[in-house]
């Protein structure tokens with residue numbers, strides 16, 4: 001069997017943990033499997049590198065930021081190879097260039113385009129464990145790119161697809177995927193399995209247990225994933241196309257605090273205004289989530305929407321620059337909001353999910369600011385200070401014990 005095993009930052013945070021992970025990989029190798037290991041940066045390394053960059057310059061170049069961030073993963077693969085070497089197992093560490101993992105050119109949020117499997121194949125054929133940097137890639141200018149926070153999951157899945165691996169295992173600091181973040185919702189339940197579509201929504205809406213792109217890639221190439229603990233051997237959660245058990249109404253709740261509300265006030269109530277605003281943002285690769293347009297009064301209206309907090313300064317700058325073209329009187333921002341969502345394929349055939357959610361939030365005495373729905377999710381925007389309470393209230397309303 002060819003197994004791709006990915007370990008997150010907390011699983012390789014120090015020497016002891018690296019040796020522990022090395023042992024687990026060696027066990028699989030000694031059973032006769034081919035083993036490819038994908039690693040994140042050790043512990044909080046990426047956060048620290050981002051802080052370092054901010055110390056260096058208030059607005060560091062995105063290219064140089066990726067150059068810096070990619071060093072985190074390079075450190076962990078080299079250390080892992082040293083540990084496995086000390087344990088007497090043949091192995092080799094490789095970065096994105098050595099593998100040739102080609103991505104789009106957008107620094108900070110690059111996407112895989114093509115991965116060469118030749119070099120890894122060659123190393124596996126010579127009976128080595130291959131240890132690959134997560135999170136990084138190379139673009140057409142031969143520059144280093146990164147995939148966005150949490151992107152090592154996507155490296156693992158993309159490699160599993162490229163190598164046609166028999167298994168793709170994501171090891172982390174919880175025992176699997178739960179009905180809510182177990183650190184916020186103490187009575188969250190571990191799921192045996194979950195569909196790609198549900199996991200994609202959860203990941204996109206803030207459940208950072210998997211990078212959302214990793215789920216997209218897994219669905220596209222039919223890579224079945226298992227998410228499990230790097231600390232014990234408890235059964236994890238399987239992510240796949242369809243689940244065997246009759247789908248639960250709700251598979252989980254998620255909270256996303258990396259969100260901000262932008263309001264474009266007093267734009268002309270004429271055709272084309274929304275197009276101008278969102279076309280402008282789209283051209284600059286800004287992801288917009290919930291959108292609300294107020295009812296027009298006296299020829300003007302307001303358009304509000306949410307974006308990731310990292311994008312706020314760019315969005316404000318863009319809108320201010322184009323203020324007269326989009327006919328705005330004023331632009332406002334609010335960075336003290338959060339999104340809480342419920343996700344479940346079961347809601348397609350069960351009306352009333354939204355009402356149940358709003359009731360739980362009302363009972364908790366929390367005010368809702370904006371609402372968005374899709375076939376399999378309901379999202380509300382509320383004050384960040386209320387987010388964890390809202391998440392617990394909504395979770396307990398849906399998940400039975």
Ligand code: ADP
Pocket residue numbers: 007008009010011040150171172173174176177178179180181182183206207208209210252
């Ligand atoms: P890693 O470093 O291994 O990639 P992450 O910190 O990126 O780990 O993701 C694991 C974390 O995701 C958990 O510690 C947990 O707090 C959080 N999390 C959020 N939502 C969920 C969920 N629904 N199920 C499990 N974990 C979740």
Ligand code: ASP
Pocket residue numbers: 008009040041046047072134135148149150151152153
């Ligand atoms: N080290 C990167 C991060 O912290 C990638 C990852 O952990 O998946 O975001």
Ligand code: MG
Pocket residue numbers: 008150151153208209210211
């Ligand atoms: Mg992660």
